[in-house]
Amino acid sequence: MAPIRKLSLRRLELPLYRPYRLSYRTFETFEPYFVEVEDADGRVGFADAHISPGSSSETRQGGWAFLCERLAESVGREPDEAKTAALARFSESKVATTALVSALEVLEGNRLLEFPHPINMPLLTPINSAQEGEIRTEVEDWIGQGFRTFKVKVGKDVTADLARVAIIQDAVAGRATLRLDANRAYSRDQGTDFARQLNPENIDLFEQPCDSDDWEANRAVADASSVPLMLDEPICSLEDIERAASIPNVRFCKLKLKRFGGLERLEEGLRAVRSAGMEPVLGDGLGSDIHAWLEACVARETIRNAGEFNGFLKSRESLLVEPLRFEAGSIHILAGYRPTVDREALERVTIDSRHFH
Numbered sequence: 001m002a003p004i005r006k007l008s009l010r011r012l013e014l015p016l017y018r019p020y021r022l023s024y025r026t027f028e029t030f031e032p033y034f035v036e037v038e039d040a041d042g043r044v045g046f047a048d049a050h051i052s053p054g055s056s057s058e059t060r061q062g063g064w065a066f067l068c069e070r071l072a073e074s075v076g077r078e079p080d081e082a083k084t085a086a087l088a089r090f091s092e093s094k095v096a097t098t099a100l101v102s103a104l105e106v107l108e109g110n111r112l113l114e115f116p117h118p119i120n121m122p123l124l125t126p127i128n129s130a131q132e133g134e135i136r137t138e139v140e141d142w143i144g145q146g147f148r149t150f151k152v153k154v155g156k157d158v159t160a161d162l163a164r165v166a167i168i169q170d171a172v173a174g175r176a177t178l179r180l181d182a183n184r185a186y187s188r189d190q191g192t193d194f195a196r197q198l199n200p201e202n203i204d205l206f207e208q209p210c211d212s213d214d215w216e217a218n219r220a221v222a223d224a225s226s227v228p229l230m231l232d233e234p235i236c237s238l239e240d241i242e243r244a245a246s247i248p249n250v251r252f253c254k255l256k257l258k259r260f261g262g263l264e265r266l267e268e269g270l271r272a273v274r275s276a277g278m279e280p281v282l283g284d285g286l287g288s289d290i291h292a293w294l295e296a297c298v299a300r301e302t303i304r305n306a307g308e309f310n311g312f313l314k315s316r317e318s319l320l321v322e323p324l325r326f327e328a329g330s331i332h333i334l335a336g337y338r339p340t341v342d343r344e345a346l347e348r349v350t351i352d353s354r355h356f357h
Contacts, residue, residue, distance in 0.1 A: 002040040011352040045107025049099040049258040063096035101262035119333040124149035146329025149306035155185025181207040188217035195225035222249040245276035270302040283308025
């Protein structure tokens with residue numbers, strides 16, 4: 001392919017319809033890094049990825065500096081050479097590397113972005129309310145919109161979490177299933193206590209109870225749990241997938257594009273999860289519609305459950321001229337769809353930028 005002649009980096013600020021609460025942070029906005037690449041023949045590729053403070057050791061400041069260095073080094077290189085150079089330093093800043101590599105894969109017209117049939121995939125949605133009356137109203141609203149899988153955040157207080165889960169189970173009344181997610185917030189004792197007392201009715205899985213690096217604590221919770229566990233934050237490589245598969249009752253592995261270094265590597269990881277005897281789950285709930293498009297393209301032949309790439313439903317701003325379509329609880333993408341960036345929207349949400357040529 002033609003060498004790269006121009007690259008742009010933007011820090012975006014996407015306002016949300018409502019605050020998005022995790023155990024470690026509440027987001028009022030999403031702030032992804034958007035990377036755009038143009039080659040000497042005028043072909044363009046773009047992607048973005050969101051560094052979530054508190055989710056890992058990767059910081060927004062560090063990711064920005066890393067991308068500035070990698071983009072400057074990529075000028076004049078062929079896309080494949082630029083990808084190889086970025087991936088050689090993947091461990092230094094995984095999300096930042098993924099943004100650049102994915103943009104280069106879009107520039108190249110990666111095979112995963114070509115599909116002759118429409119994509120229609122169910123998505124899950126989070127239950128945000130805390131009070132019983134509000135929970136019941138929210139459940140009815142989501143069910144009315146076609147959602148059949150709910151994400152329930154836990155990890156703050158075992159007793160309160162169990163009570164809230166029970167209210168949601170009662171409100172759902174068998175019409176949907178739940179995925180419980182502690183976002184690494186429980187200690188070993190808290191996680192095992194929660195898992196032992198949990199009523200498994202209509203619960204698909206319990207996600208990442210303890211710290212990413214504390215594999216033994218997560219193993220202990222898996223031993224105690226009446227529902228299967230899913231590991232999330234520690235899964236960034238094929239070796240991590242193999243390690244997760246060695247733990248009894250870990251039956252799901254969640255992968256995110258932003259932690260795997262690109263589309264090709266993500267597909268390889270998802271297939272490795274199934275080969276290891278687990279069920280793959282995919283998606284970043286903090287992603288833009290561009291990120292959701294990329295994850296959906298990889299998901300179409302690799303997962304068979306509700307996708308978690310629902311961040312675009314939380315954001316007030318679309319970055320695309322033809323926004324992704326959501327209907328009856330599912331994402332719908334027409335065959336042959338190739339999005340175009342909405343330049344006015346992009347300028348509206350840009351809070352910082354750098355350009356390299």
